[in-house]
Amino acid sequence: MIRTIDIHKSFDDQQVLKGITTEFFPGKTNLIIGRSGAGKTVLLKILVGLVSPTSGDIFYGDVNFSQLNKKEMRTIRMKVGMLFQGSALFDSMTVEENIRFPLDMFTHMTWKEKAMQVDSCLERVSLGQVHKKYPSEVSGGMQKRVGIARAIVLNPEYLFCDEPNSGLDPKTAIVIDELIRDITIDKNITTVINTHDMNSVMEIGDNIVLVHEGRLAWRGDKSQVLESTDETLQQFIFASPFLQRLRASALERSQEG
Amino acid sequence: MISRQLYHFGRYIMMMGTALARPERTYMYYRETTRQMNDIGVGSLVIVILISLFIGAVTAVQFSYQLDGTLVPLYYIGYIVRDSTMIELAPTITCLVLAGKVGSNMSSEIGGMRQKEHIDAMEIMGVNTAGYLVLPKIIAALVVIPLLVAIAAFVSIVGGYLAMVLTGSLSDNDYIMGVRSFFQEYNVFMMFVKAVVFAFILTSVSCYQGYYVKGGSIELGKASTNAVVFSDILILLADYLIASVLT
Numbered sequence: 001m002i003r004t005i006d007i008h009k010s011f012d013d014q015q016v017l018k019g020i021t022t023e024f025f026p027g028k029t030n031l032i033i034g035r036s037g038a039g040k041t042v043l044l045k046i047l048v049g050l051v052s053p054t055s056g057d058i059f060y061g062d063v064n065f066s067q068l069n070k071k072e073m074r075t076i077r078m079k080v081g082m083l084f085q086g087s088a089l090f091d092s093m094t095v096e097e098n099i100r101f102p103l104d105m106f107t108h109m110t111w112k113e114k115a116m117q118v119d120s121c122l123e124r125v126s127l128g129q130v131h132k133k134y135p136s137e138v139s140g141g142m143q144k145r146v147g148i149a150r151a152i153v154l155n156p157e158y159l160f161c162d163e164p165n166s167g168l169d170p171k172t173a174i175v176i177d178e179l180i181r182d183i184t185i186d187k188n189i190t191t192v193i194n195t196h197d198m199n200s201v202m203e204i205g206d207n208i209v210l211v212h213e214g215r216l217a218w219r220g221d222k223s224q225v226l227e228s229t230d231e232t233l234q235q236f237i238f239a240s241p242f243l244q245r246l247r248a249s250a251l252e253r254s255q256e257g
Numbered sequence: 258m259i260s261r262q263l264y265h266f267g268r269y270i271m272m273m274g275t276a277l278a279r280p281e282r283t284y285m286y287y288r289e290t291t292r293q294m295n296d297i298g299v300g301s302l303v304i305v306i307l308i309s310l311f312i313g314a315v316t317a318v319q320f321s322y323q324l325d326g327t328l329v330p331l332y333y334i335g336y337i338v339r340d341s342t343m344i345e346l347a348p349t350i351t352c353l354v355l356a357g358k359v360g361s362n363m364s365s366e367i368g369g370m371r372q373k374e375h376i377d378a379m380e381i382m383g384v385n386t387a388g389y390l391v392l393p394k395i396i397a398a399l400v401v402i403p404l405l406v407a408i409a410a411f412v413s414i415v416g417g418y419l420a421m422v423l424t425g426s427l428s429d430n431d432y433i434m435g436v437r438s439f440f441q442e443y444n445v446f447m448m449f450v451k452a453v454v455f456a457f458i459l460t461s462v463s464c465y466q467g468y469y470v471k472g473g474s475i476e477l478g479k480a481s482t483n484a485v486v487f488s489d490i491l492i493l494l495a496d497y498l499i500a501s502v503l504t
Binding site: 048049050074075077078080081082084085086088090091101102104105106154160 | 284373
């Protein structure tokens with residue numbers, strides 16, 4: 001489990017996060033949602049230690065991550081996998097080499113064991129026959145899957161995903177969401193996803209944290225989203241005119257019925 | 258202005274301190290170092306040979322013009338070409354050219370990795386990114402650039418020979434006698450000291466510029482330009498200091 005306690009972050013005079021206290025649970029897909037510029041990417045980067053908070057604490061289990069030095073932080077990071085918005089696959093390496101990179105760097109496995117682990121991860125994300133291809137030679141959806149395969153190759157306890165659906169068509173986005181949810185349940189890992197994709201919210205939102213103007217505005221799960229009367233949440237969920245019309249007609253029908 | 262320079266200097270020292278930490282997996286660093294050796298060495302061989310050939314030729318032609326009508330024997334041209342290329346031209350010009358070719362390449366490569374979140378991805382895996390991205394480049398440069406400089410010195414002498422002997426300005430025997438005259442091993446030592454120092458400057462400064470790049474393509478271009486400009490200035494400054502200390 002990951003806990004954040006009163007996280008504040010300022011860049012010069014601009015206060016981006018204003019006291020975020022929340023929890024992310026193992027075996028669940030924890031979603032950080034919010035409008036662009038709300039501070040969710042900063043929160044995610046603080047969670048993984050890429051950005052230091054101005055004040056506040058982050059606990060990985062019982063370990064206060066924000067109090068660790070760089071070397072100690074690296075031991076925690078060995079338990080962390082991350083899928084980046086642009087996949088962040090190394091251009092000069094093939095798909096296979098990309099996935100094998102953490103194994104080469106941190107394990108004493110033999111070549112055969114590494115190859116088996118890479119194959120198993122590629123199989124887990126439903127990719128085959130792409131071992132020797134370079135990232136530029138596969139589609140955006142495939143790159144995300146390779147990114148996920150690389151993130152899970154060291155069997156992490158924590159998985160972070162920064163807007164995993166960005167740039168993908170709705171169908172592929174659903175496939176990626178389902179893949180992340182299945183891996184989370186199978187491996188009982190704590191998954192934190194930063195998204196503003198409404199499909200993700202309604203499909204895989206086991207624990208949803210809404211960040212609005214740097215503050216925690218709402219927390220709940222997907223079943224509570226539509227029932228909630230929280231104005232900020234409703235404004236976020238029904239931001240598009242299409243959804244507003246859909247909601248109005250649904251309300252109309254229910255009143256008629 | 259001064260505080261800004263101090264800030265950069267402090268951050269450079271910190272990056273170098275992290276880069277020199279113990280590698281996570283020596284084999285991975287070794288593999289990256291050999292890749293860099295190939296990129297820096299083999300990749301720069303043609304341009305270094307071409308430039309050195311002309312530098313040697315121009316030096317010979319210029320000194321031939323200078324010595325024309327004087328009492329200085331003409332075979333001195335070989336001696337002057339040898340010493341001027343070894344002490345000054347081969348290490349300095351080669352490293353200035355490499356700062357433009359290799360330095361800007363390193364800066365763009367690391368800067369591009371920063372922008373595409375590759376460095377963040379490595380950090381999250383637990384990789385010491387300054388170590389993995391900077392140290393192999395420095396080691397490769399420290400090994401390969403002195404070799405390139407030695408090749409440059411030899412090719413420059415050949416360039417001088419071609420310019421003098423093929424045009425009939427000097428006989429074959431005179432040029433070779435000049436090249437073999439007044440030889441001091443200490444000059445070879447000075448050439449390698451310069452090559453090692455310049456190699457360190459051009460790689461570390463270029464890596465620094467790329468490692469801390471922020472923003473988009475304009476900033477990446479600026480970082481690449483800064484890598485070349487600062488490397489060149491520091492190489493020339495170091496050249497003066499080494500010359501002052503070692504001569």
